[in-house]
Every structure is written in structure tokens, then in C-alpha cells.
Amino acid sequence: MLFNSYVFIFCFLPVVLAGYALLRRASNLLWPIIWLVLASFVYYAWWRPEFLLLLLFSITVNFGFGTLIIDGRLSRGQSRAVLTIGIIFNLCLLGFFKYAGFFVANVDLVFGLHWAVPTIILPIGISFITFQKIAFLVDAHRGLVRNFTLLNYAFFVTFFPQLIAGPITHHSEIMPQIGPSQRRDLAADIAVGLSIFVVGLFKKVVVADSLAVYADAGYATVKTGHPLDTASAWVAVLSYSFQLYYDFSAYSDMAVGLARMFGFQLPVNFYSPYKSASIIDFWRRWHITLSRFLRDYLYIPLGGNRRGTVRRYLNLGIVMLLGGLWHGANWTFVLWGGIHGLMLAVNHAWRALPVSRSVAFKTRLADGLAIAMTFTAVTLAWVLFRSETFADARTMFAYLLPLTLEPSGWPSFWGLLHGQFTDIRSVLALTEWFRPRELWPPVLPPDYLATTPRPVGLFLLCVGLATFSFPNTYQIFGRFKPALGLPDETVANGILRRLDWRIAVVVAGLFLLSVLRLSHVSPFLYYQF
Amino acid sequence: MVDSGYLRALALSLAGWLSLYLIFTWTIDPYGVSPARFSLPGINALKPKRLDIDRLIKPYEVWRYQPRTIFLGTSRAHQSLDPSVLDGTRFAPAYNASMPAGSMEMNAAYLRQYLRLDPNLHTVIVELFLPSFIGAANGGKTGTWAEFATNTVTLFASADALWDSIATLVYNVASGRPAFQIEPGGHLYRPPGRDTQGPFDRFASYIWSSQVSEPDKATFNAAAFDAVLDIIEVARANGLELIFLLGPSHGYADYYYDSIGAWGVIEEWLRRLSGRATVYSFSQPNDRVSEPISPRMTYWYDTFHYSLAMGRDMLASLAGLPTSGLPDNFMERLTPERVASYIDRRRAAVKRWAQANPTFVAQFEDARRKWLAAANARMPN
Numbered sequence: 001m002l003f004n005s006y007v008f009i010f011c012f013l014p015v016v017l018a019g020y021a022l023l024r025r026a027s028n029l030l031w032p033i034i035w036l037v038l039a040s041f042v043y044y045a046w047w048r049p050e051f052l053l054l055l056l057f058s059i060t061v062n063f064g065f066g067t068l069i070i071d072g073r074l075s076r077g078q079s080r081a082v083l084t085i086g087i088i089f090n091l092c093l094l095g096f097f098k099y100a101g102f103f104v105a106n107v108d109l110v111f112g113l114h115w116a117v118p119t120i121i122l123p124i125g126i127s128f129i130t131f132q133k134i135a136f137l138v139d140a141h142r143g144l145v146r147n148f149t150l151l152n153y154a155f156f157v158t159f160f161p162q163l164i165a166g167p168i169t170h171h172s173e174i175m176p177q178i179g180p181s182q183r184r185d186l187a188a189d190i191a192v193g194l195s196i197f198v199v200g201l202f203k204k205v206v207v208a209d210s211l212a213v214y215a216d217a218g219y220a221t222v223k224t225g226h227p228l229d230t231a232s233a234w235v236a237v238l239s240y241s242f243q244l245y246y247d248f249s250a251y252s253d254m255a256v257g258l259a260r261m262f263g264f265q266l267p268v269n270f271y272s273p274y275k276s277a278s279i280i281d282f283w284r285r286w287h288i289t290l291s292r293f294l295r296d297y298l299y300i301p302l303g304g305n306r307r308g309t310v311r312r313y314l315n316l317g318i319v320m321l322l323g324g325l326w327h328g329a330n331w332t333f334v335l336w337g338g339i340h341g342l343m344l345a346v347n348h349a350w351r352a353l354p355v356s357r358s359v360a361f362k363t364r365l366a367d368g369l370a371i372a373m374t375f376t377a378v379t380l381a382w383v384l385f386r387s388e389t390f391a392d393a394r395t396m397f398a399y400l401l402p403l404t405l406e407p408s409g410w411p412s413f414w415g416l417l418h419g420q421f422t423d424i425r426s427v428l429a430l431t432e433w434f435r436p437r438e439l440w441p442p443v444l445p446p447d448y449l450a451t452t453p454r455p456v457g458l459f460l461l462c463v464g465l466a467t468f469s470f471p472n473t474y475q476i477f478g479r480f481k482p483a484l485g486l487p488d489e490t491v492a493n494g495i496l497r498r499l500d501w502r503i504a505v506v507v508a509g510l511f512l513l514s515v516l517r518l519s520h521v522s523p524f525l526y527y528q529f
Numbered sequence: 530m531v532d533s534g535y536l537r538a539l540a541l542s543l544a545g546w547l548s549l550y551l552i553f554t555w556t557i558d559p560y561g562v563s564p565a566r567f568s569l570p571g572i573n574a575l576k577p578k579r580l581d582i583d584r585l586i587k588p589y590e591v592w593r594y595q596p597r598t599i600f601l602g603t604s605r606a607h608q609s610l611d612p613s614v615l616d617g618t619r620f621a622p623a624y625n626a627s628m629p630a631g632s633m634e635m636n637a638a639y640l641r642q643y644l645r646l647d648p649n650l651h652t653v654i655v656e657l658f659l660p661s662f663i664g665a666a667n668g669g670k671t672g673t674w675a676e677f678a679t680n681t682v683t684l685f686a687s688a689d690a691l692w693d694s695i696a697t698l699v700y701n702v703a704s705g706r707p708a709f710q711i712e713p714g715g716h717l718y719r720p721p722g723r724d725t726q727g728p729f730d731r732f733a734s735y736i737w738s739s740q741v742s743e744p745d746k747a748t749f750n751a752a753a754f755d756a757v758l759d760i761i762e763v764a765r766a767n768g769l770e771l772i773f774l775l776g777p778s779h780g781y782a783d784y785y786y787d788s789i790g791a792w793g794v795i796e797e798w799l800r801r802l803s804g805r806a807t808v809y810s811f812s813q814p815n816d817r818v819s820e821p822i823s824p825r826m827t828y829w830y831d832t833f834h835y836s837l838a839m840g841r842d843m844l845a846s847l848a849g850l851p852t853s854g855l856p857d858n859f860m861e862r863l864t865p866e867r868v869a870s871y872i873d874r875r876r877a878a879v880k881r882w883a884q885a886n887p888t889f890v891a892q893f894e895d896a897r898r899k900w901l902a903a904a905n906a907r908m909p910n
Contacts, residue, residue, distance in 0.1 A: 185531075187531075187533075191535045191539070192531060194536075194539070206688075479530075480531075497530065498530040498531065498532060499531045499532060499535045500532045500535065500538070501532070501534070501535070501538040501542075504538035504539040504541075505538070505542045505545075507539060508539055508540075508542030508545075508546050509542070509546050511543060512543060512546045512547060512550065513688060516550070516686060516690075516691060517687070517688040518687075519679065519682060519683040519687045519689075
């Protein structure tokens with residue numbers, strides 16, 4: 001069940017909220033939590049009910065490991081052994097479902113064994129759930145776990161706002177909130193949470209999904225072996241960069257908003273990463289809880305930066321390679337992670353140089369250039385992230401960087417500019433404007449993306465301006481303490497001082513636009529060519 | 530600080546926005562589906578966005594209008610058969626439910642859906658398009674109620690409806706020129722003045738371009754014929770009158786069929802079909818079918834699409850309405866016994882036509898040679 005679906009918005013969420021509100025009145029404070037756990041089971045089972053059994057099995061086994069570790073009867077060494085077994089158990093589950101096919105395919109490729117590559121359906125959210133459970137076991141071993149019961153543990157793992165795609169929470173972040181959440185002002189929490197959820201929904205269905213049409217068309221064109229001109233390639237690559245940004249930002253907002261409706265705060269997971277002036281800063285703002293997990297449970301145990309410069313960079317590389325692999329079972333993800341590891345290493349090396357602390361690099365101009373460089377580097381790295389094969393990525397890079405003055409090279413940007421911004425007749429006719437259509441790449445000419453779907457140039461410009469100049473959701477709602485781990489100034493200087501009728505009018509408008517956008521009138525493509 | 534009335538204000542604002550949305554989009558009505566049905570010249574009379582969305586609106590309009598007769602077929606029927614011609618006849622009310630680029634498999638699937646949506650359905654007129662029978666299978670599946678509901682909701686409540694309402698309003702205010710649009714009867718309205726000669730001039734390069742998937746050698750498309758049998762069976766099981774129409778075919782198209790050796794295949798399926806169902810042909814060689822090429826033609830829009838004028842005469846002939854100036858052989862009922870002579874007449878006619886049009890033949894064969902060379906180059910060694 002997706003957050004951006006009719007069934008979630010108009011059926012699941014209202015029912016769960018109503019049930020939660022009713023059960024909060026019961027004298028036993030466990031009932032609301034039981035209700036949320038059951039609702040989360042329904043949420044998880046919606047796609048494939050059989051995977052709920054897997055989740056329940058995994059919860060039961062991990063609860064057993066946790067009980068052994070927390071019980072206090074094990075020696076430190078025995079506790080470590082149980083922890084190790086628990087981690088292996090969770091990694092085996094992840095490995096089987098996510099990486100078995102990848103492993104077999106690569107062994108087959110190297111040794112020519114002609115093995116049949118197994119088709120294994122990936123349980124939704126397993127990557128996040130696995131990391132969350134590993135983090136719990138480690139925290140338990142470190143003595144950081146309190147209020148450990150089966151119900152609390154099941155709630156911690158399955159709480160539906162964060163179940164599928166994070167943020168990856170710590171047990172210690174959620175458990176202390178269970179009691180107080182029952183005593184909070186529910187109406188106020190719903191007001192704040194719903195408003196944040198609507199902002200996320202708008203980002204997802206209006207911004208990200210609109211950009212997806214152009215990104216998908218561009219990458220599909222490359223995949224099918226058809227050419228793209230340079231401007232169209234940049235349209236596709238930038239569209240994907242912003243699509244991913246707003247998709248993840250939207251999901252994070254929706255997760256935070258949903259949790260808040262039930263009186264919980266989730267850790268901040270996304271904080272304007274494209275405003276980062278360095279790759280180091282980028283990873284402190286992008287998927288923050290994943291970075292935190294990799295740092296605390298991989299980088300530091302590997303030795304972190306305590307074993308010399310070379311080892312530090314090596315550790316960074318290992319962490320980012322594995323981080324890349326975590327995103328998907330494909331070598332393109334591994335290389336993407338490796339490139340980020342390399343960029344992080346270069347960034348750290350640069351910061352170690354005295355010249356990097358020069359006042360010349362403290363100006364607004366230098367800062368702007370650094371942000372532009374970081375954005376460009378991250379966007380180019382996304383090409384690997386989005387491409388299904390190295391060959392596709394190489395082809396896309398070739399289209400992005402032409403060394404030619406032929407029409408498909410640099411001059412194609414004139415076509416983009418003219419097509420998007422100077423064809424006044426098209427503006428009046430409103431034939432294509434703000435109407436992303438599903439595109440059929442095999443029959444599109446190379447300059448199609450740059451010249452024909454009129455909104456894309458202006459749309460990308462607007463999205464870019466908004467990305468780099470608008471405050472983020474937390475800066476807007478900061479005074480309402482929407483998430484854990486926000487900078488103090490974000491909380492203190494939140495733009496909205498109160499939620500009143502004027503905000504309600506805006507939020508309602510965004511909600512209506514978003515819900516309307518959930519369905520599409522998709523004109524028949526036959527007439528486009 | 531959250532105002533105590535915030536959630537109430539949110540609900541009221543939402544109701545207000547929704548009301549504004551519905552008033553605006555149902556008044557402008559970009560897809561012509563609104564229950565209000567205001568037609569305001571300069572505001573919403575022209576509906577340029579009621580175009581290319583046949584798959585969305587036609588099931589809905591079949592359900593809404595409950596026609597007695599529906600047309601199934603491809604873009605030819607879509608562009609040329611105006612159901613209002615049948616007003617006052619035993620076929621009325623009729624609706625043109627044909628789908629551009631539709632296949633026989635899709636026709637069968639849509640027929641099943643329309644039967645569920647329209648208990649009043651009595652007659653189905655199915656257009657036959659020769660390439661549907663000589664190419665590869667093109668599947669179709671019956672639409673579900675869920676899809677029908679989703680599509681209908683989309684027409685009334687979507688961001689596209691809002692944007693298209695704005696676009697429709699701007700178009701009516703700023704332009705006011707007649708636009709391509711699907712008429713209330715389901716057929717396409719084409720603004721007058723389009724050059725008809727261009728498509729004929731480009732036919733040879735078009736039909737042999739890499740974007741056209743027509744075969745260079747005709748084979749019997751068994752799936753399409755199975756779909757025809759399915760349509761016949763569905764019609765029989767539901768007590769429907771079923772009529773197949775073989776539309777006019779210009780010399781350009783007949784030359785193409787001839788060049789890929791399609792006559793044997795066409796003869797086979799026409800013989801099999803006419804033995805099982807009522808088939809009327811309008812492609813006998815006559816002066817309407819072979820109207821001379823010019824920038825403004827009466828009976829043809831392009832090489833494959835005959836005009837509303839041609840379609841009007843076809844429907845009038847079918848319904849027994851008075852007509853004037855029609856060739857004697859304009860409409861012919863095909864039976865298994867007559868198919869062989871019918872094919873012979875068309876083959877002979879296309880030979881004569883080719884002799885009379887050597888320039889076209891030269892262009893066509895040149896384009897075909899190039900296409901074959903390119904196709905051979907793409908073949909793996």
C-alpha cells in the first residue's frame with residue numbers, strides 16, 4: 001500500500017486514526033499500540049500477504065535474540081556471540097531475498113556454470129527492516145535498550161509510517177515516546193502531521209511523478225538503443241536527479257507527518273541535501289539515518305578514522321561500496337557507492353589541506369560554486385544509479401558530453417531553449433504545457449525531450465529554483481518540532497508560528513491538487529508520431 | 530501553536546476548493562462528459578482536449594447513452610462513420626465506439642465490456658481492416674469494472690481535467706478555430722482544409738519506413754481470426770445482430786496488399802468469415818474508391834482513411850436510406866461463393882491502376898528495396 005494511493009488516504013489512514021483515537025480513551029495504554037501494530041501488519045500484508053509471515057518470523061527470532069542479550073544472564077562474550085548470530089541471521093534473510101539472484105548470475109558469468117538464475121520476489125522494505133533490526137541487536141548488546149517487550153518490539157519494527165522506506169530508527173528513539181504519545185493533544189498532532197503529510201504528498205505526485213515521465217523516457221530511449229541529443233540527455237538526467245530528490249523528500253515528509261498524527265516523532269532523514277556545499281555535507285543531509293547506521297555500525301567498527309589516513313579512506317570506500325550494494329543488487333549500485341566513497345575521500349583530503357580553510361573559500365560566491373559542483377557531481381553519479389547496466393550509463397554519459405557542433409551536440413541546447421521558452425504560440429495553444437505524457441521512446445526523435453514536451457524546460461527551472469532557494473519542510477514547520485534531531489535554529493526559527501485558517505486554505509488546496517493528480521488522463525500515444 | 534479550529538478550517542477549505550473545482554471543470558467540461566452539458570460559444574463550445582482519449586471516454590459514453598447500435602473498428606471507422614446518419618432507422622440510437630489502432634482482439638474485448646455496460650445493445654457493426662488479418666497478433670483484454678470506474682473518475686476528477694479545462698477555456702477565448710475533437714456520437718471531427726495530397730505523396734516512404742510495422746510478406750493472422758470468431762460467438766450468445774463492414778480501399782493500399790502477396794490470405798479469411806456472418810464490402814473498384822488524388826478530396830482524408838462523406842453513404846446504403854449518385858457496386862454483400870470473383874476483380878483493378886500510376890509504382894518499389902536492404906542489414910549473421 002502506497003502512501004500516495006486512494007486506498008491509503010481515504011480508507012486505511014482514516015480507519016486507523018479513528019481506531020487509535022477511540023482506543024486512546026481506554027484505561028489500558030497498550031490497546032492503541034496493539035491497534036497500531038495490527039494496522040501495520042495489514043499495511044505490510046496489503047501487497048503480498050505471505051510476506052507478513054516472513055516479517056512475523058523475523059520479529060519472533062529477533063525478539064528471541066534480543067531477550068537473550070538483554071536478559072543479563074549471558075557473559076559479555078556469550079552476548080557478543082548471540083549478537084553475531086543475530087546479525088548473520090538478518091543478513092542471511094536479506095542476502096537470500098535480495099542478493100541470491102545477483103550472486104548466482106555473477107558466479108555463472110565468471111565460471112560459466114549455466115546455473116538457472118533464481119527469480120526471488122523481494123519482500124518490500126526488507127533492506128530497511130533488516131538494518132533496523134541489526135541496529136536494535138547492537139544497541140541491546142551495548143545496553144541501550146529499555147522497555148523491551150514483544151509488543152514494543154513489534155511496534156518498533158513495524159510502525160507503518162517508517163516500515164517500508166525508513167527512516168531507520170533506533171529503539172531508544174521510539175520507546176520513550178510510547179507513553180507520552182498517549183497523553184499528547186491528538187487534534188494538534190493530527191493537524192501538524194496532516195499538514196506535513198500533504199506537503200509530502202504534493203512533492204510526490206505533483207513534482208516527482210511529473211519529472212518521472214521525462215526521466216523514464218530518456219533512460220528508456222538509451223536502453224532501447226535509440227539516440228538522444230545532448231539537451232535531451234541533460235533533460236533526462238536532471239529530471240531524474242530532481243525526481244529522486246523530491247520522491248525521497250516526499251516520502252520522508254509523509255513518514256514524519258504520519259508518525260506525528262499518532263503522536264510520534266521520527267528522526268529527520270532528509271534535510272535539503274542539494275544545498276550541500278560538499279559531498280561530506282551531502283551525506284549528512286541525504287538519507288541521514290542510513291548514513292548514521294553506516295557510520296555507527298560499519299564505519300566505526302571498521303576503525304573509522306582512528307587508524308590513520310589510508311585506513312580511514314579505505315574504510316570510507318568499504319562503507320560506501322556496501323552502501324551502494326544495499327541500494328540494489330547490481331554492479332551499477334556498487335560503482336555508484338564507490339564513486340561516492342571516492343568523492344568523500346577527495347573531500348576529506350581537501351579539507352585536510354590548509355588552503356581549504358583560506359578566506360577565499362568562505363565567500364558566498366565560493367559557497368555557491370561549491371553547491372553547484374556538489375549538485376553536478378551528485379547528479380552525474382545518479383546516472384549510474386538509474387542505469388540498468390554499465391553500457392547504458394556509458395551511453396548516457398556519451399550523450400551528456402558531446403564534443404561536436406553537429407545539431408545533436410551543443411546546438412541542441414538552442415532547440416531546448418527555443419522549444420521551451422520562445423514559442424509563444426505554443427504557450428497560447430496550451431497543447432502540451434504541464435501535461436507530462438507517457439512517452440514511447442523507440443519512436444521518438446533524438447531531440448524529442450528537448451523540444452516537444454514544452455513544460456519540461458520551464459518545469460526544471462522552477463523545480464531547480466525551488467530546490468535551491470525554498471526552505472525545507474522542517475524549516476517551515478520547525479516550531480512544531482516535527483522530527484527528532486533537527487538543528488536548534490530550525491526549531492527556533494520555523495517559518496510558521498501557528499497553524500490557522502490561512503494555512504488550512506493552502507494545505508487544503510495542495511491536498512486537492514495532489515489527490516486529483518493521483519489519476520491521469522493519458523491521451524493515446526498513437527497520435528504523437 | 531495550532532488553532533483549535535484548524536482541522537475544521539481544513540475540512541471547510543477542502544470542501545470549498547472541491548466545489549470550485551467541480552463548478553469550473555463541469556462547466557468548461559473539456560472532455561464533453563459533464564452532466565451539466567453547457568455549450569457556451571467562446572467559452573467551451575470547442576473541445577480540443579476531447580481527443581485521443583477514446584479508451585477513456587467511449588466505455589463511459591456507451592454506459593451513459595445506452596445505444597442500440599455500436600460501431601467497433603479502427604481509426605477508419607472512428608474518422609468516417611457518423612452514427613447520426615442512422616437516426617430514425619432501426620439502428621438508432623447508434624454510437625461510434627471504435628478505437629484508433631484497434632485490433633480484432635481489442636474489438637472482442639470491448640464488445641464484452643459494452644455488453645455489460647449497455648443492456649440496450651442490439652446491433653454491432655464491426656469494421657474490417659485488412660492489415661489486422663495479415664500482421665502479427667495484437668492482444669486485447671476485457672476492461673474490468675475497476676478500470677471503468679477509475680477511468681470515469683479520472684474524467685471528472687483529476688488534475689488533467691482541471692488543466693484541460695483551463696486549456697479549453699483559453700482555446701475558446703483566444704483561438705476559436707474549429708479543432709479536431711471526438712464528436713458526441715463518438716466519431717472524429719476534422720476541421721476542413723487539411724491537405725489530402727500530402728499523405729498520398731508520402732505513402733511509399735511511410736509504408737516502408739522503420740516505424741511502420743506492417744509485414745513485407747502477408748501471413749494469416751490466426752489470432753485476429755480467432756477474435757472474429759469470438760465476436761461472432763459473443764453476438765450469437767447475446768442475441769445481437771452482427772454486421773461486418775469491409776471499408777473502401779484505395780489503389781495505393783491495394784497496391785501494397787498486392788505487393789506483399791496478400792490476396793490469398795484475404796481471400797481465405799473472407800471466405801471463412803462470410804460463411805459465418807453478414808459481411809458487406811465497400812471496396813469494390815469504382816470511381817469513389819479510386820478518386821483522383823488532389824489537395825482537397827471528397828471521399829478520402831488519406832490513403833487509408835476514407836471521409837465522412839464516404840462513411841455517410843456507406844451507412845445510408847446499409848440502412849436502406851435514400852442516396853444519390855452512388856456507383857452501382859458501391860455496396861456488395863459477400864458470400865463464400867462470391868469471394869473468389871470479388872478478389873479477382875480487385876486484383877485486376879489494381880493491375881490496371883498500377884499501369885495508370887507508374888510514378889507511384891516506381892516510388893513504392895524503390896522505398897521497398899531500401900527497406901528490405903536495411904532489414905537485411907539488421908538481421909543477425
